[in-house]
Amino acid sequence: xxxxxxxxxxxxxxxxxxxxxxxxxxxxxxxxxxxxxxxxxxxxxxxxxxxxxxxxxxxxxxxxxxxxxxxxxxxxxxxxxxxxxxxxxxxxxxxxxxxxxxxxxxxxxxxxxxxxxxxxxxxxxxxxxxxxxxxxxxxxxxxxxxxxxxxxxxxxxxxxxxxxxxxxxxxxxxxxxxxxxxxxxxxxxxxxxxxxxxxxxxxxxxxxxxxxxxxxxxxxxxxxxxxxxxx
Amino acid sequence: xxxxxxxxxxxxxxxxxxxxxxxxxxxxxxxxxxxxxxxxxxxxxxxxxxxxxxxxxxxxxxxxxxxxxxxxxxxxxxxxxxxxxxxxxxxxxxxxxxxxxxxxxxxxxxxxxxxxxxxxxxxxxxxxxxxxxxxxxxxxxxxxxxxxxxxxxxxxxxxxxxxxxxxxxxxxxxxxxxxxxxxxxxxxxxxxxxxxxxxxxxxxxxxxxxxxxxxxxxxxxxxxxxxxxxxxxxxxxxxxxxxxxxxxxxxxxxxxxxxxxxxxxxxxxxxxxxxxxxxxxxxxxxxxxxxxxxxxxxxxxxxxxxxxxxxxxxxxxxxxxxxxxxxxxxxxxxxxxxxxxxxxxxxxxxxxxxxxxxxxxxxxxxxxxxxxxxxxxxxxxxxxxxxxxxxxxxxxxxxxxxxxx
Ligand SMILES: Nc1ncnc2c1ncn2[C@@H]1O[C@H](COP(=O)(O)OP(=O)(O)O)[C@@H](O)[C@H]1O
Ligand SMILES: [Mg+2]
Numbered sequence: 001x002x003x004x005x006x007x008x009x010x011x012x013x014x015x016x017x018x019x020x021x022x023x024x025x026x027x028x029x030x031x032x033x034x035x036x037x038x039x040x041x042x043x044x045x046x047x048x049x050x051x052x053x054x055x056x057x058x059x060x061x062x063x064x065x066x067x068x069x070x071x072x073x074x075x076x077x078x079x080x081x082x083x084x085x086x087x088x089x090x091x092x093x094x095x096x097x098x099x100x101x102x103x104x105x106x107x108x109x110x111x112x113x114x115x116x117x118x119x120x121x122x123x124x125x126x127x128x129x130x131x132x133x134x135x136x137x138x139x140x141x142x143x144x145x146x147x148x149x150x151x152x153x154x155x156x157x158x159x160x161x162x163x164x165x166x167x168x169x170x171x172x173x174x175x176x177x178x179x180x181x182x183x184x185x186x187x188x189x190x191x192x193x194x195x196x197x198x199x200x201x202x203x204x205x206x207x208x209x210x211x212x213x214x215x216x217x218x219x220x221x222x223x224x225x226x227x228x229x230x231x
Numbered sequence: 232x233x234x235x236x237x238x239x240x241x242x243x244x245x246x247x248x249x250x251x252x253x254x255x256x257x258x259x260x261x262x263x264x265x266x267x268x269x270x271x272x273x274x275x276x277x278x279x280x281x282x283x284x285x286x287x288x289x290x291x292x293x294x295x296x297x298x299x300x301x302x303x304x305x306x307x308x309x310x311x312x313x314x315x316x317x318x319x320x321x322x323x324x325x326x327x328x329x330x331x332x333x334x335x336x337x338x339x340x341x342x343x344x345x346x347x348x349x350x351x352x353x354x355x356x357x358x359x360x361x362x363x364x365x366x367x368x369x370x371x372x373x374x375x376x377x378x379x380x381x382x383x384x385x386x387x388x389x390x391x392x393x394x395x396x397x398x399x400x401x402x403x404x405x406x407x408x409x410x411x412x413x414x415x416x417x418x419x420x421x422x423x424x425x426x427x428x429x430x431x432x433x434x435x436x437x438x439x440x441x442x443x444x445x446x447x448x449x450x451x452x453x454x455x456x457x458x459x460x461x462x463x464x465x466x467x468x469x470x471x472x473x474x475x476x477x478x479x480x481x482x483x484x485x486x487x488x489x490x491x492x493x494x495x496x497x498x499x500x501x502x503x504x505x506x507x508x509x510x511x512x513x514x515x516x517x518x519x520x521x522x523x524x525x526x527x528x529x530x531x532x533x534x535x536x537x538x539x540x541x542x543x544x545x546x547x548x549x550x551x552x553x554x555x556x557x558x559x560x561x562x563x564x565x566x567x568x569x570x571x572x573x574x575x576x577x578x579x580x581x582x583x584x585x586x587x588x589x590x591x592x593x594x595x596x597x598x599x600x601x602x603x604x605x606x607x608x609x610x611x612x613x614x615x616x617x618x619x620x621x622x623x624x625x626x627x628x629x630x631x632x633x634x635x636x
Contacts, residue, residue: 053532056631079536082533083534084534088529098236111534112534
């Protein structure tokens with residue numbers, strides 16, 4: 001069974017002229033996929049990810065996560081749904097500024113009311129997995145952009161979500177940090193079978209995706225799968 | 232973790248938080264100072280006219296207070312004193328027989344107020360011995376008088392001189408006698424210094440042809456707040472057809488209404504201070520909400536509930552208000568006590584004005600901790616009310632819009 005499925009998904013912004021930001025998207029993502037949504041600026045990537053993530057409402061069509069039709073959920077139910085099912089990584093400033101790296105990761109598990117032992121063990125494990133075992137007590141303002149994004153990935157994984165949504169996670173990073181982040185994501189995908197769905201218009205990131213979905217004017221124009229060595 | 236977040240958030244803009252806190256701190260201090268001086272002056276007024284003169288509660292013959300004639304005096308029957316003193320809140324019972332008289336030296340005459348008094352008990356209530364500035368304090372069986380020093384001065388009398396007292400006694404009897412001046416008294420109020428004449432009770436009853444009669448039993452009670460209860464209790468124990476029981480709030484209506492009016496007047500200034508505090512908190516809270524839109528968006532996206540966000544923001548403001556109020560109290564308590572012990576002297580001009588109210592021209596601060604507690608709870612309550620709008624804005628945050636900004 002697919003973990004994400006959309007049917008005839010549409011989102012229209014009604015301005016001076018109506019904009020069909022997402023225009024009839026049918027999409028299925030399986031567990032363990034490592035998928036990039038690509039397309040020029042304004043093609044609808046952010047809008048699509050926001051709707052799949054339950055942050056935005058579609059104008060038409062449906063989104064299923066597992067067997068849950070999320071268009072049926074109220075705003076409050078969506079908050080809990082996001083907490084337990086989706087890990088988010090945004091372009092930048094993902095972290096709560098007054099919390100340390102460790103606390104940022106722990107925080108979402110606290111919202112899930114997990115036990116202290118579990119929280120501490122998992123936080124440690126995740127920060128080590130993203131290569132930041134040393135920075136646990138640093139606040140975001142004392143970390144580089146790349147380090148912050150890695151903490152964001154650790155935080156996204158902490159609640160054991162069904163999949164991770166990342167909207168242009170490398171947009172603000174230099175090439176070294178970009179490569180580094182991609183290594184970590186690919187590693188988690190390969191070893192832990194974590195499902196990633198991310199958008200990008202950076203060719204170096206596209207090159208590492210195993211499935212590339214191309215959007216243009218809110219429509220899927222290409223959907224290709226390929227075998228790559230993501231070592 | 233939410234507490235930790237609130238605490239750290241507070242210090243993200245440490246300068247601004249410090250400024251807001253300082254303004255609350257000073258507003259609290261000023262408010263406490265104002266309220267304490269007000270209450271301090273009221274205490275002084277009440278002490279001077281009530282506690283150290285009239286007594287908080289009095290028992291009279293029924294009808295005496297409205298028509299203060301010697302014929303309306305009460306008969307001190309056997310058992311009356313014991314009945315009153317049996318009340319646990321009555322500390323002291325002081326018998327008096329008072330009457331306006333004419334004081335004369337022959338060529339020179341003035342009105343005076345004769346007080347037939349029990350020397351020991353009167354001293355216990357009004358510290359009369361301490362008011363003696365010349366001569367000696369009278370014993371219960373002495374045949375002599377103590378007079379206010381201004382009375383003696385105006386009539387050019389000295390210790391050892393004789394003063395004639397004349398007036399109307401019980402049931403229309405003529406009262407007339409002369410007494411040697413044995414002591415001069417100095418009171419806080421000039422009015423008393425010009426009028427008072429103290430004569431031991433027995434002698435006064437004899438002079439006024441009113442044996443065993445009293446105008447009043449004045450009493451001291453455990454504290455000012457129990458007077459209502461004492462009055463109610465005594466009214467059930469005593470025959471209210473014969474006696475009337477009154478507390479100072481009835482007897483000194485003018486003083487009470489002056490205090491209440493003055494308190495109400497101070498309210499305006501207090502409101503101005505509260506508005507300053509309110510704007511400080513409100514402005515700070517609104518800035519916090521608008522500065523943090525992006526991170527609110529992220530936090531809601533990753534699964535934080537809006538009420539949790541709102542709780543953090545409210546906590547920040549409560550921390551801020553609490554700390555300011557606490558600092559204000561830490562400073563306010565010593566301030567109250569210092570100025571209570573070392574009252575501010577208002578200067579000679581004010582002294583004349585204050586004489587009209589029979590009080591000294593000093594500003595002692597009340598040490599009533601209730602004033603601080605009132606200020607503290609008011610500021611906290613205000614914080615909650617002020618936060619309604621900023622919190623409402625938190626509930627309106629939409630994550631994608633917040634993050635786009
Ligand atoms: N809130 C909005 N109101 C109106 N138009 C919007 C809004 N958000 C996005 N759009 C429009 O929708 C289209 C898709 O935008 P977006 O999803 O951000 O694309 P991308 O992420 O691929 O750059 C663009 O034409 C954009 O201008
Ligand atoms: Mg975008």
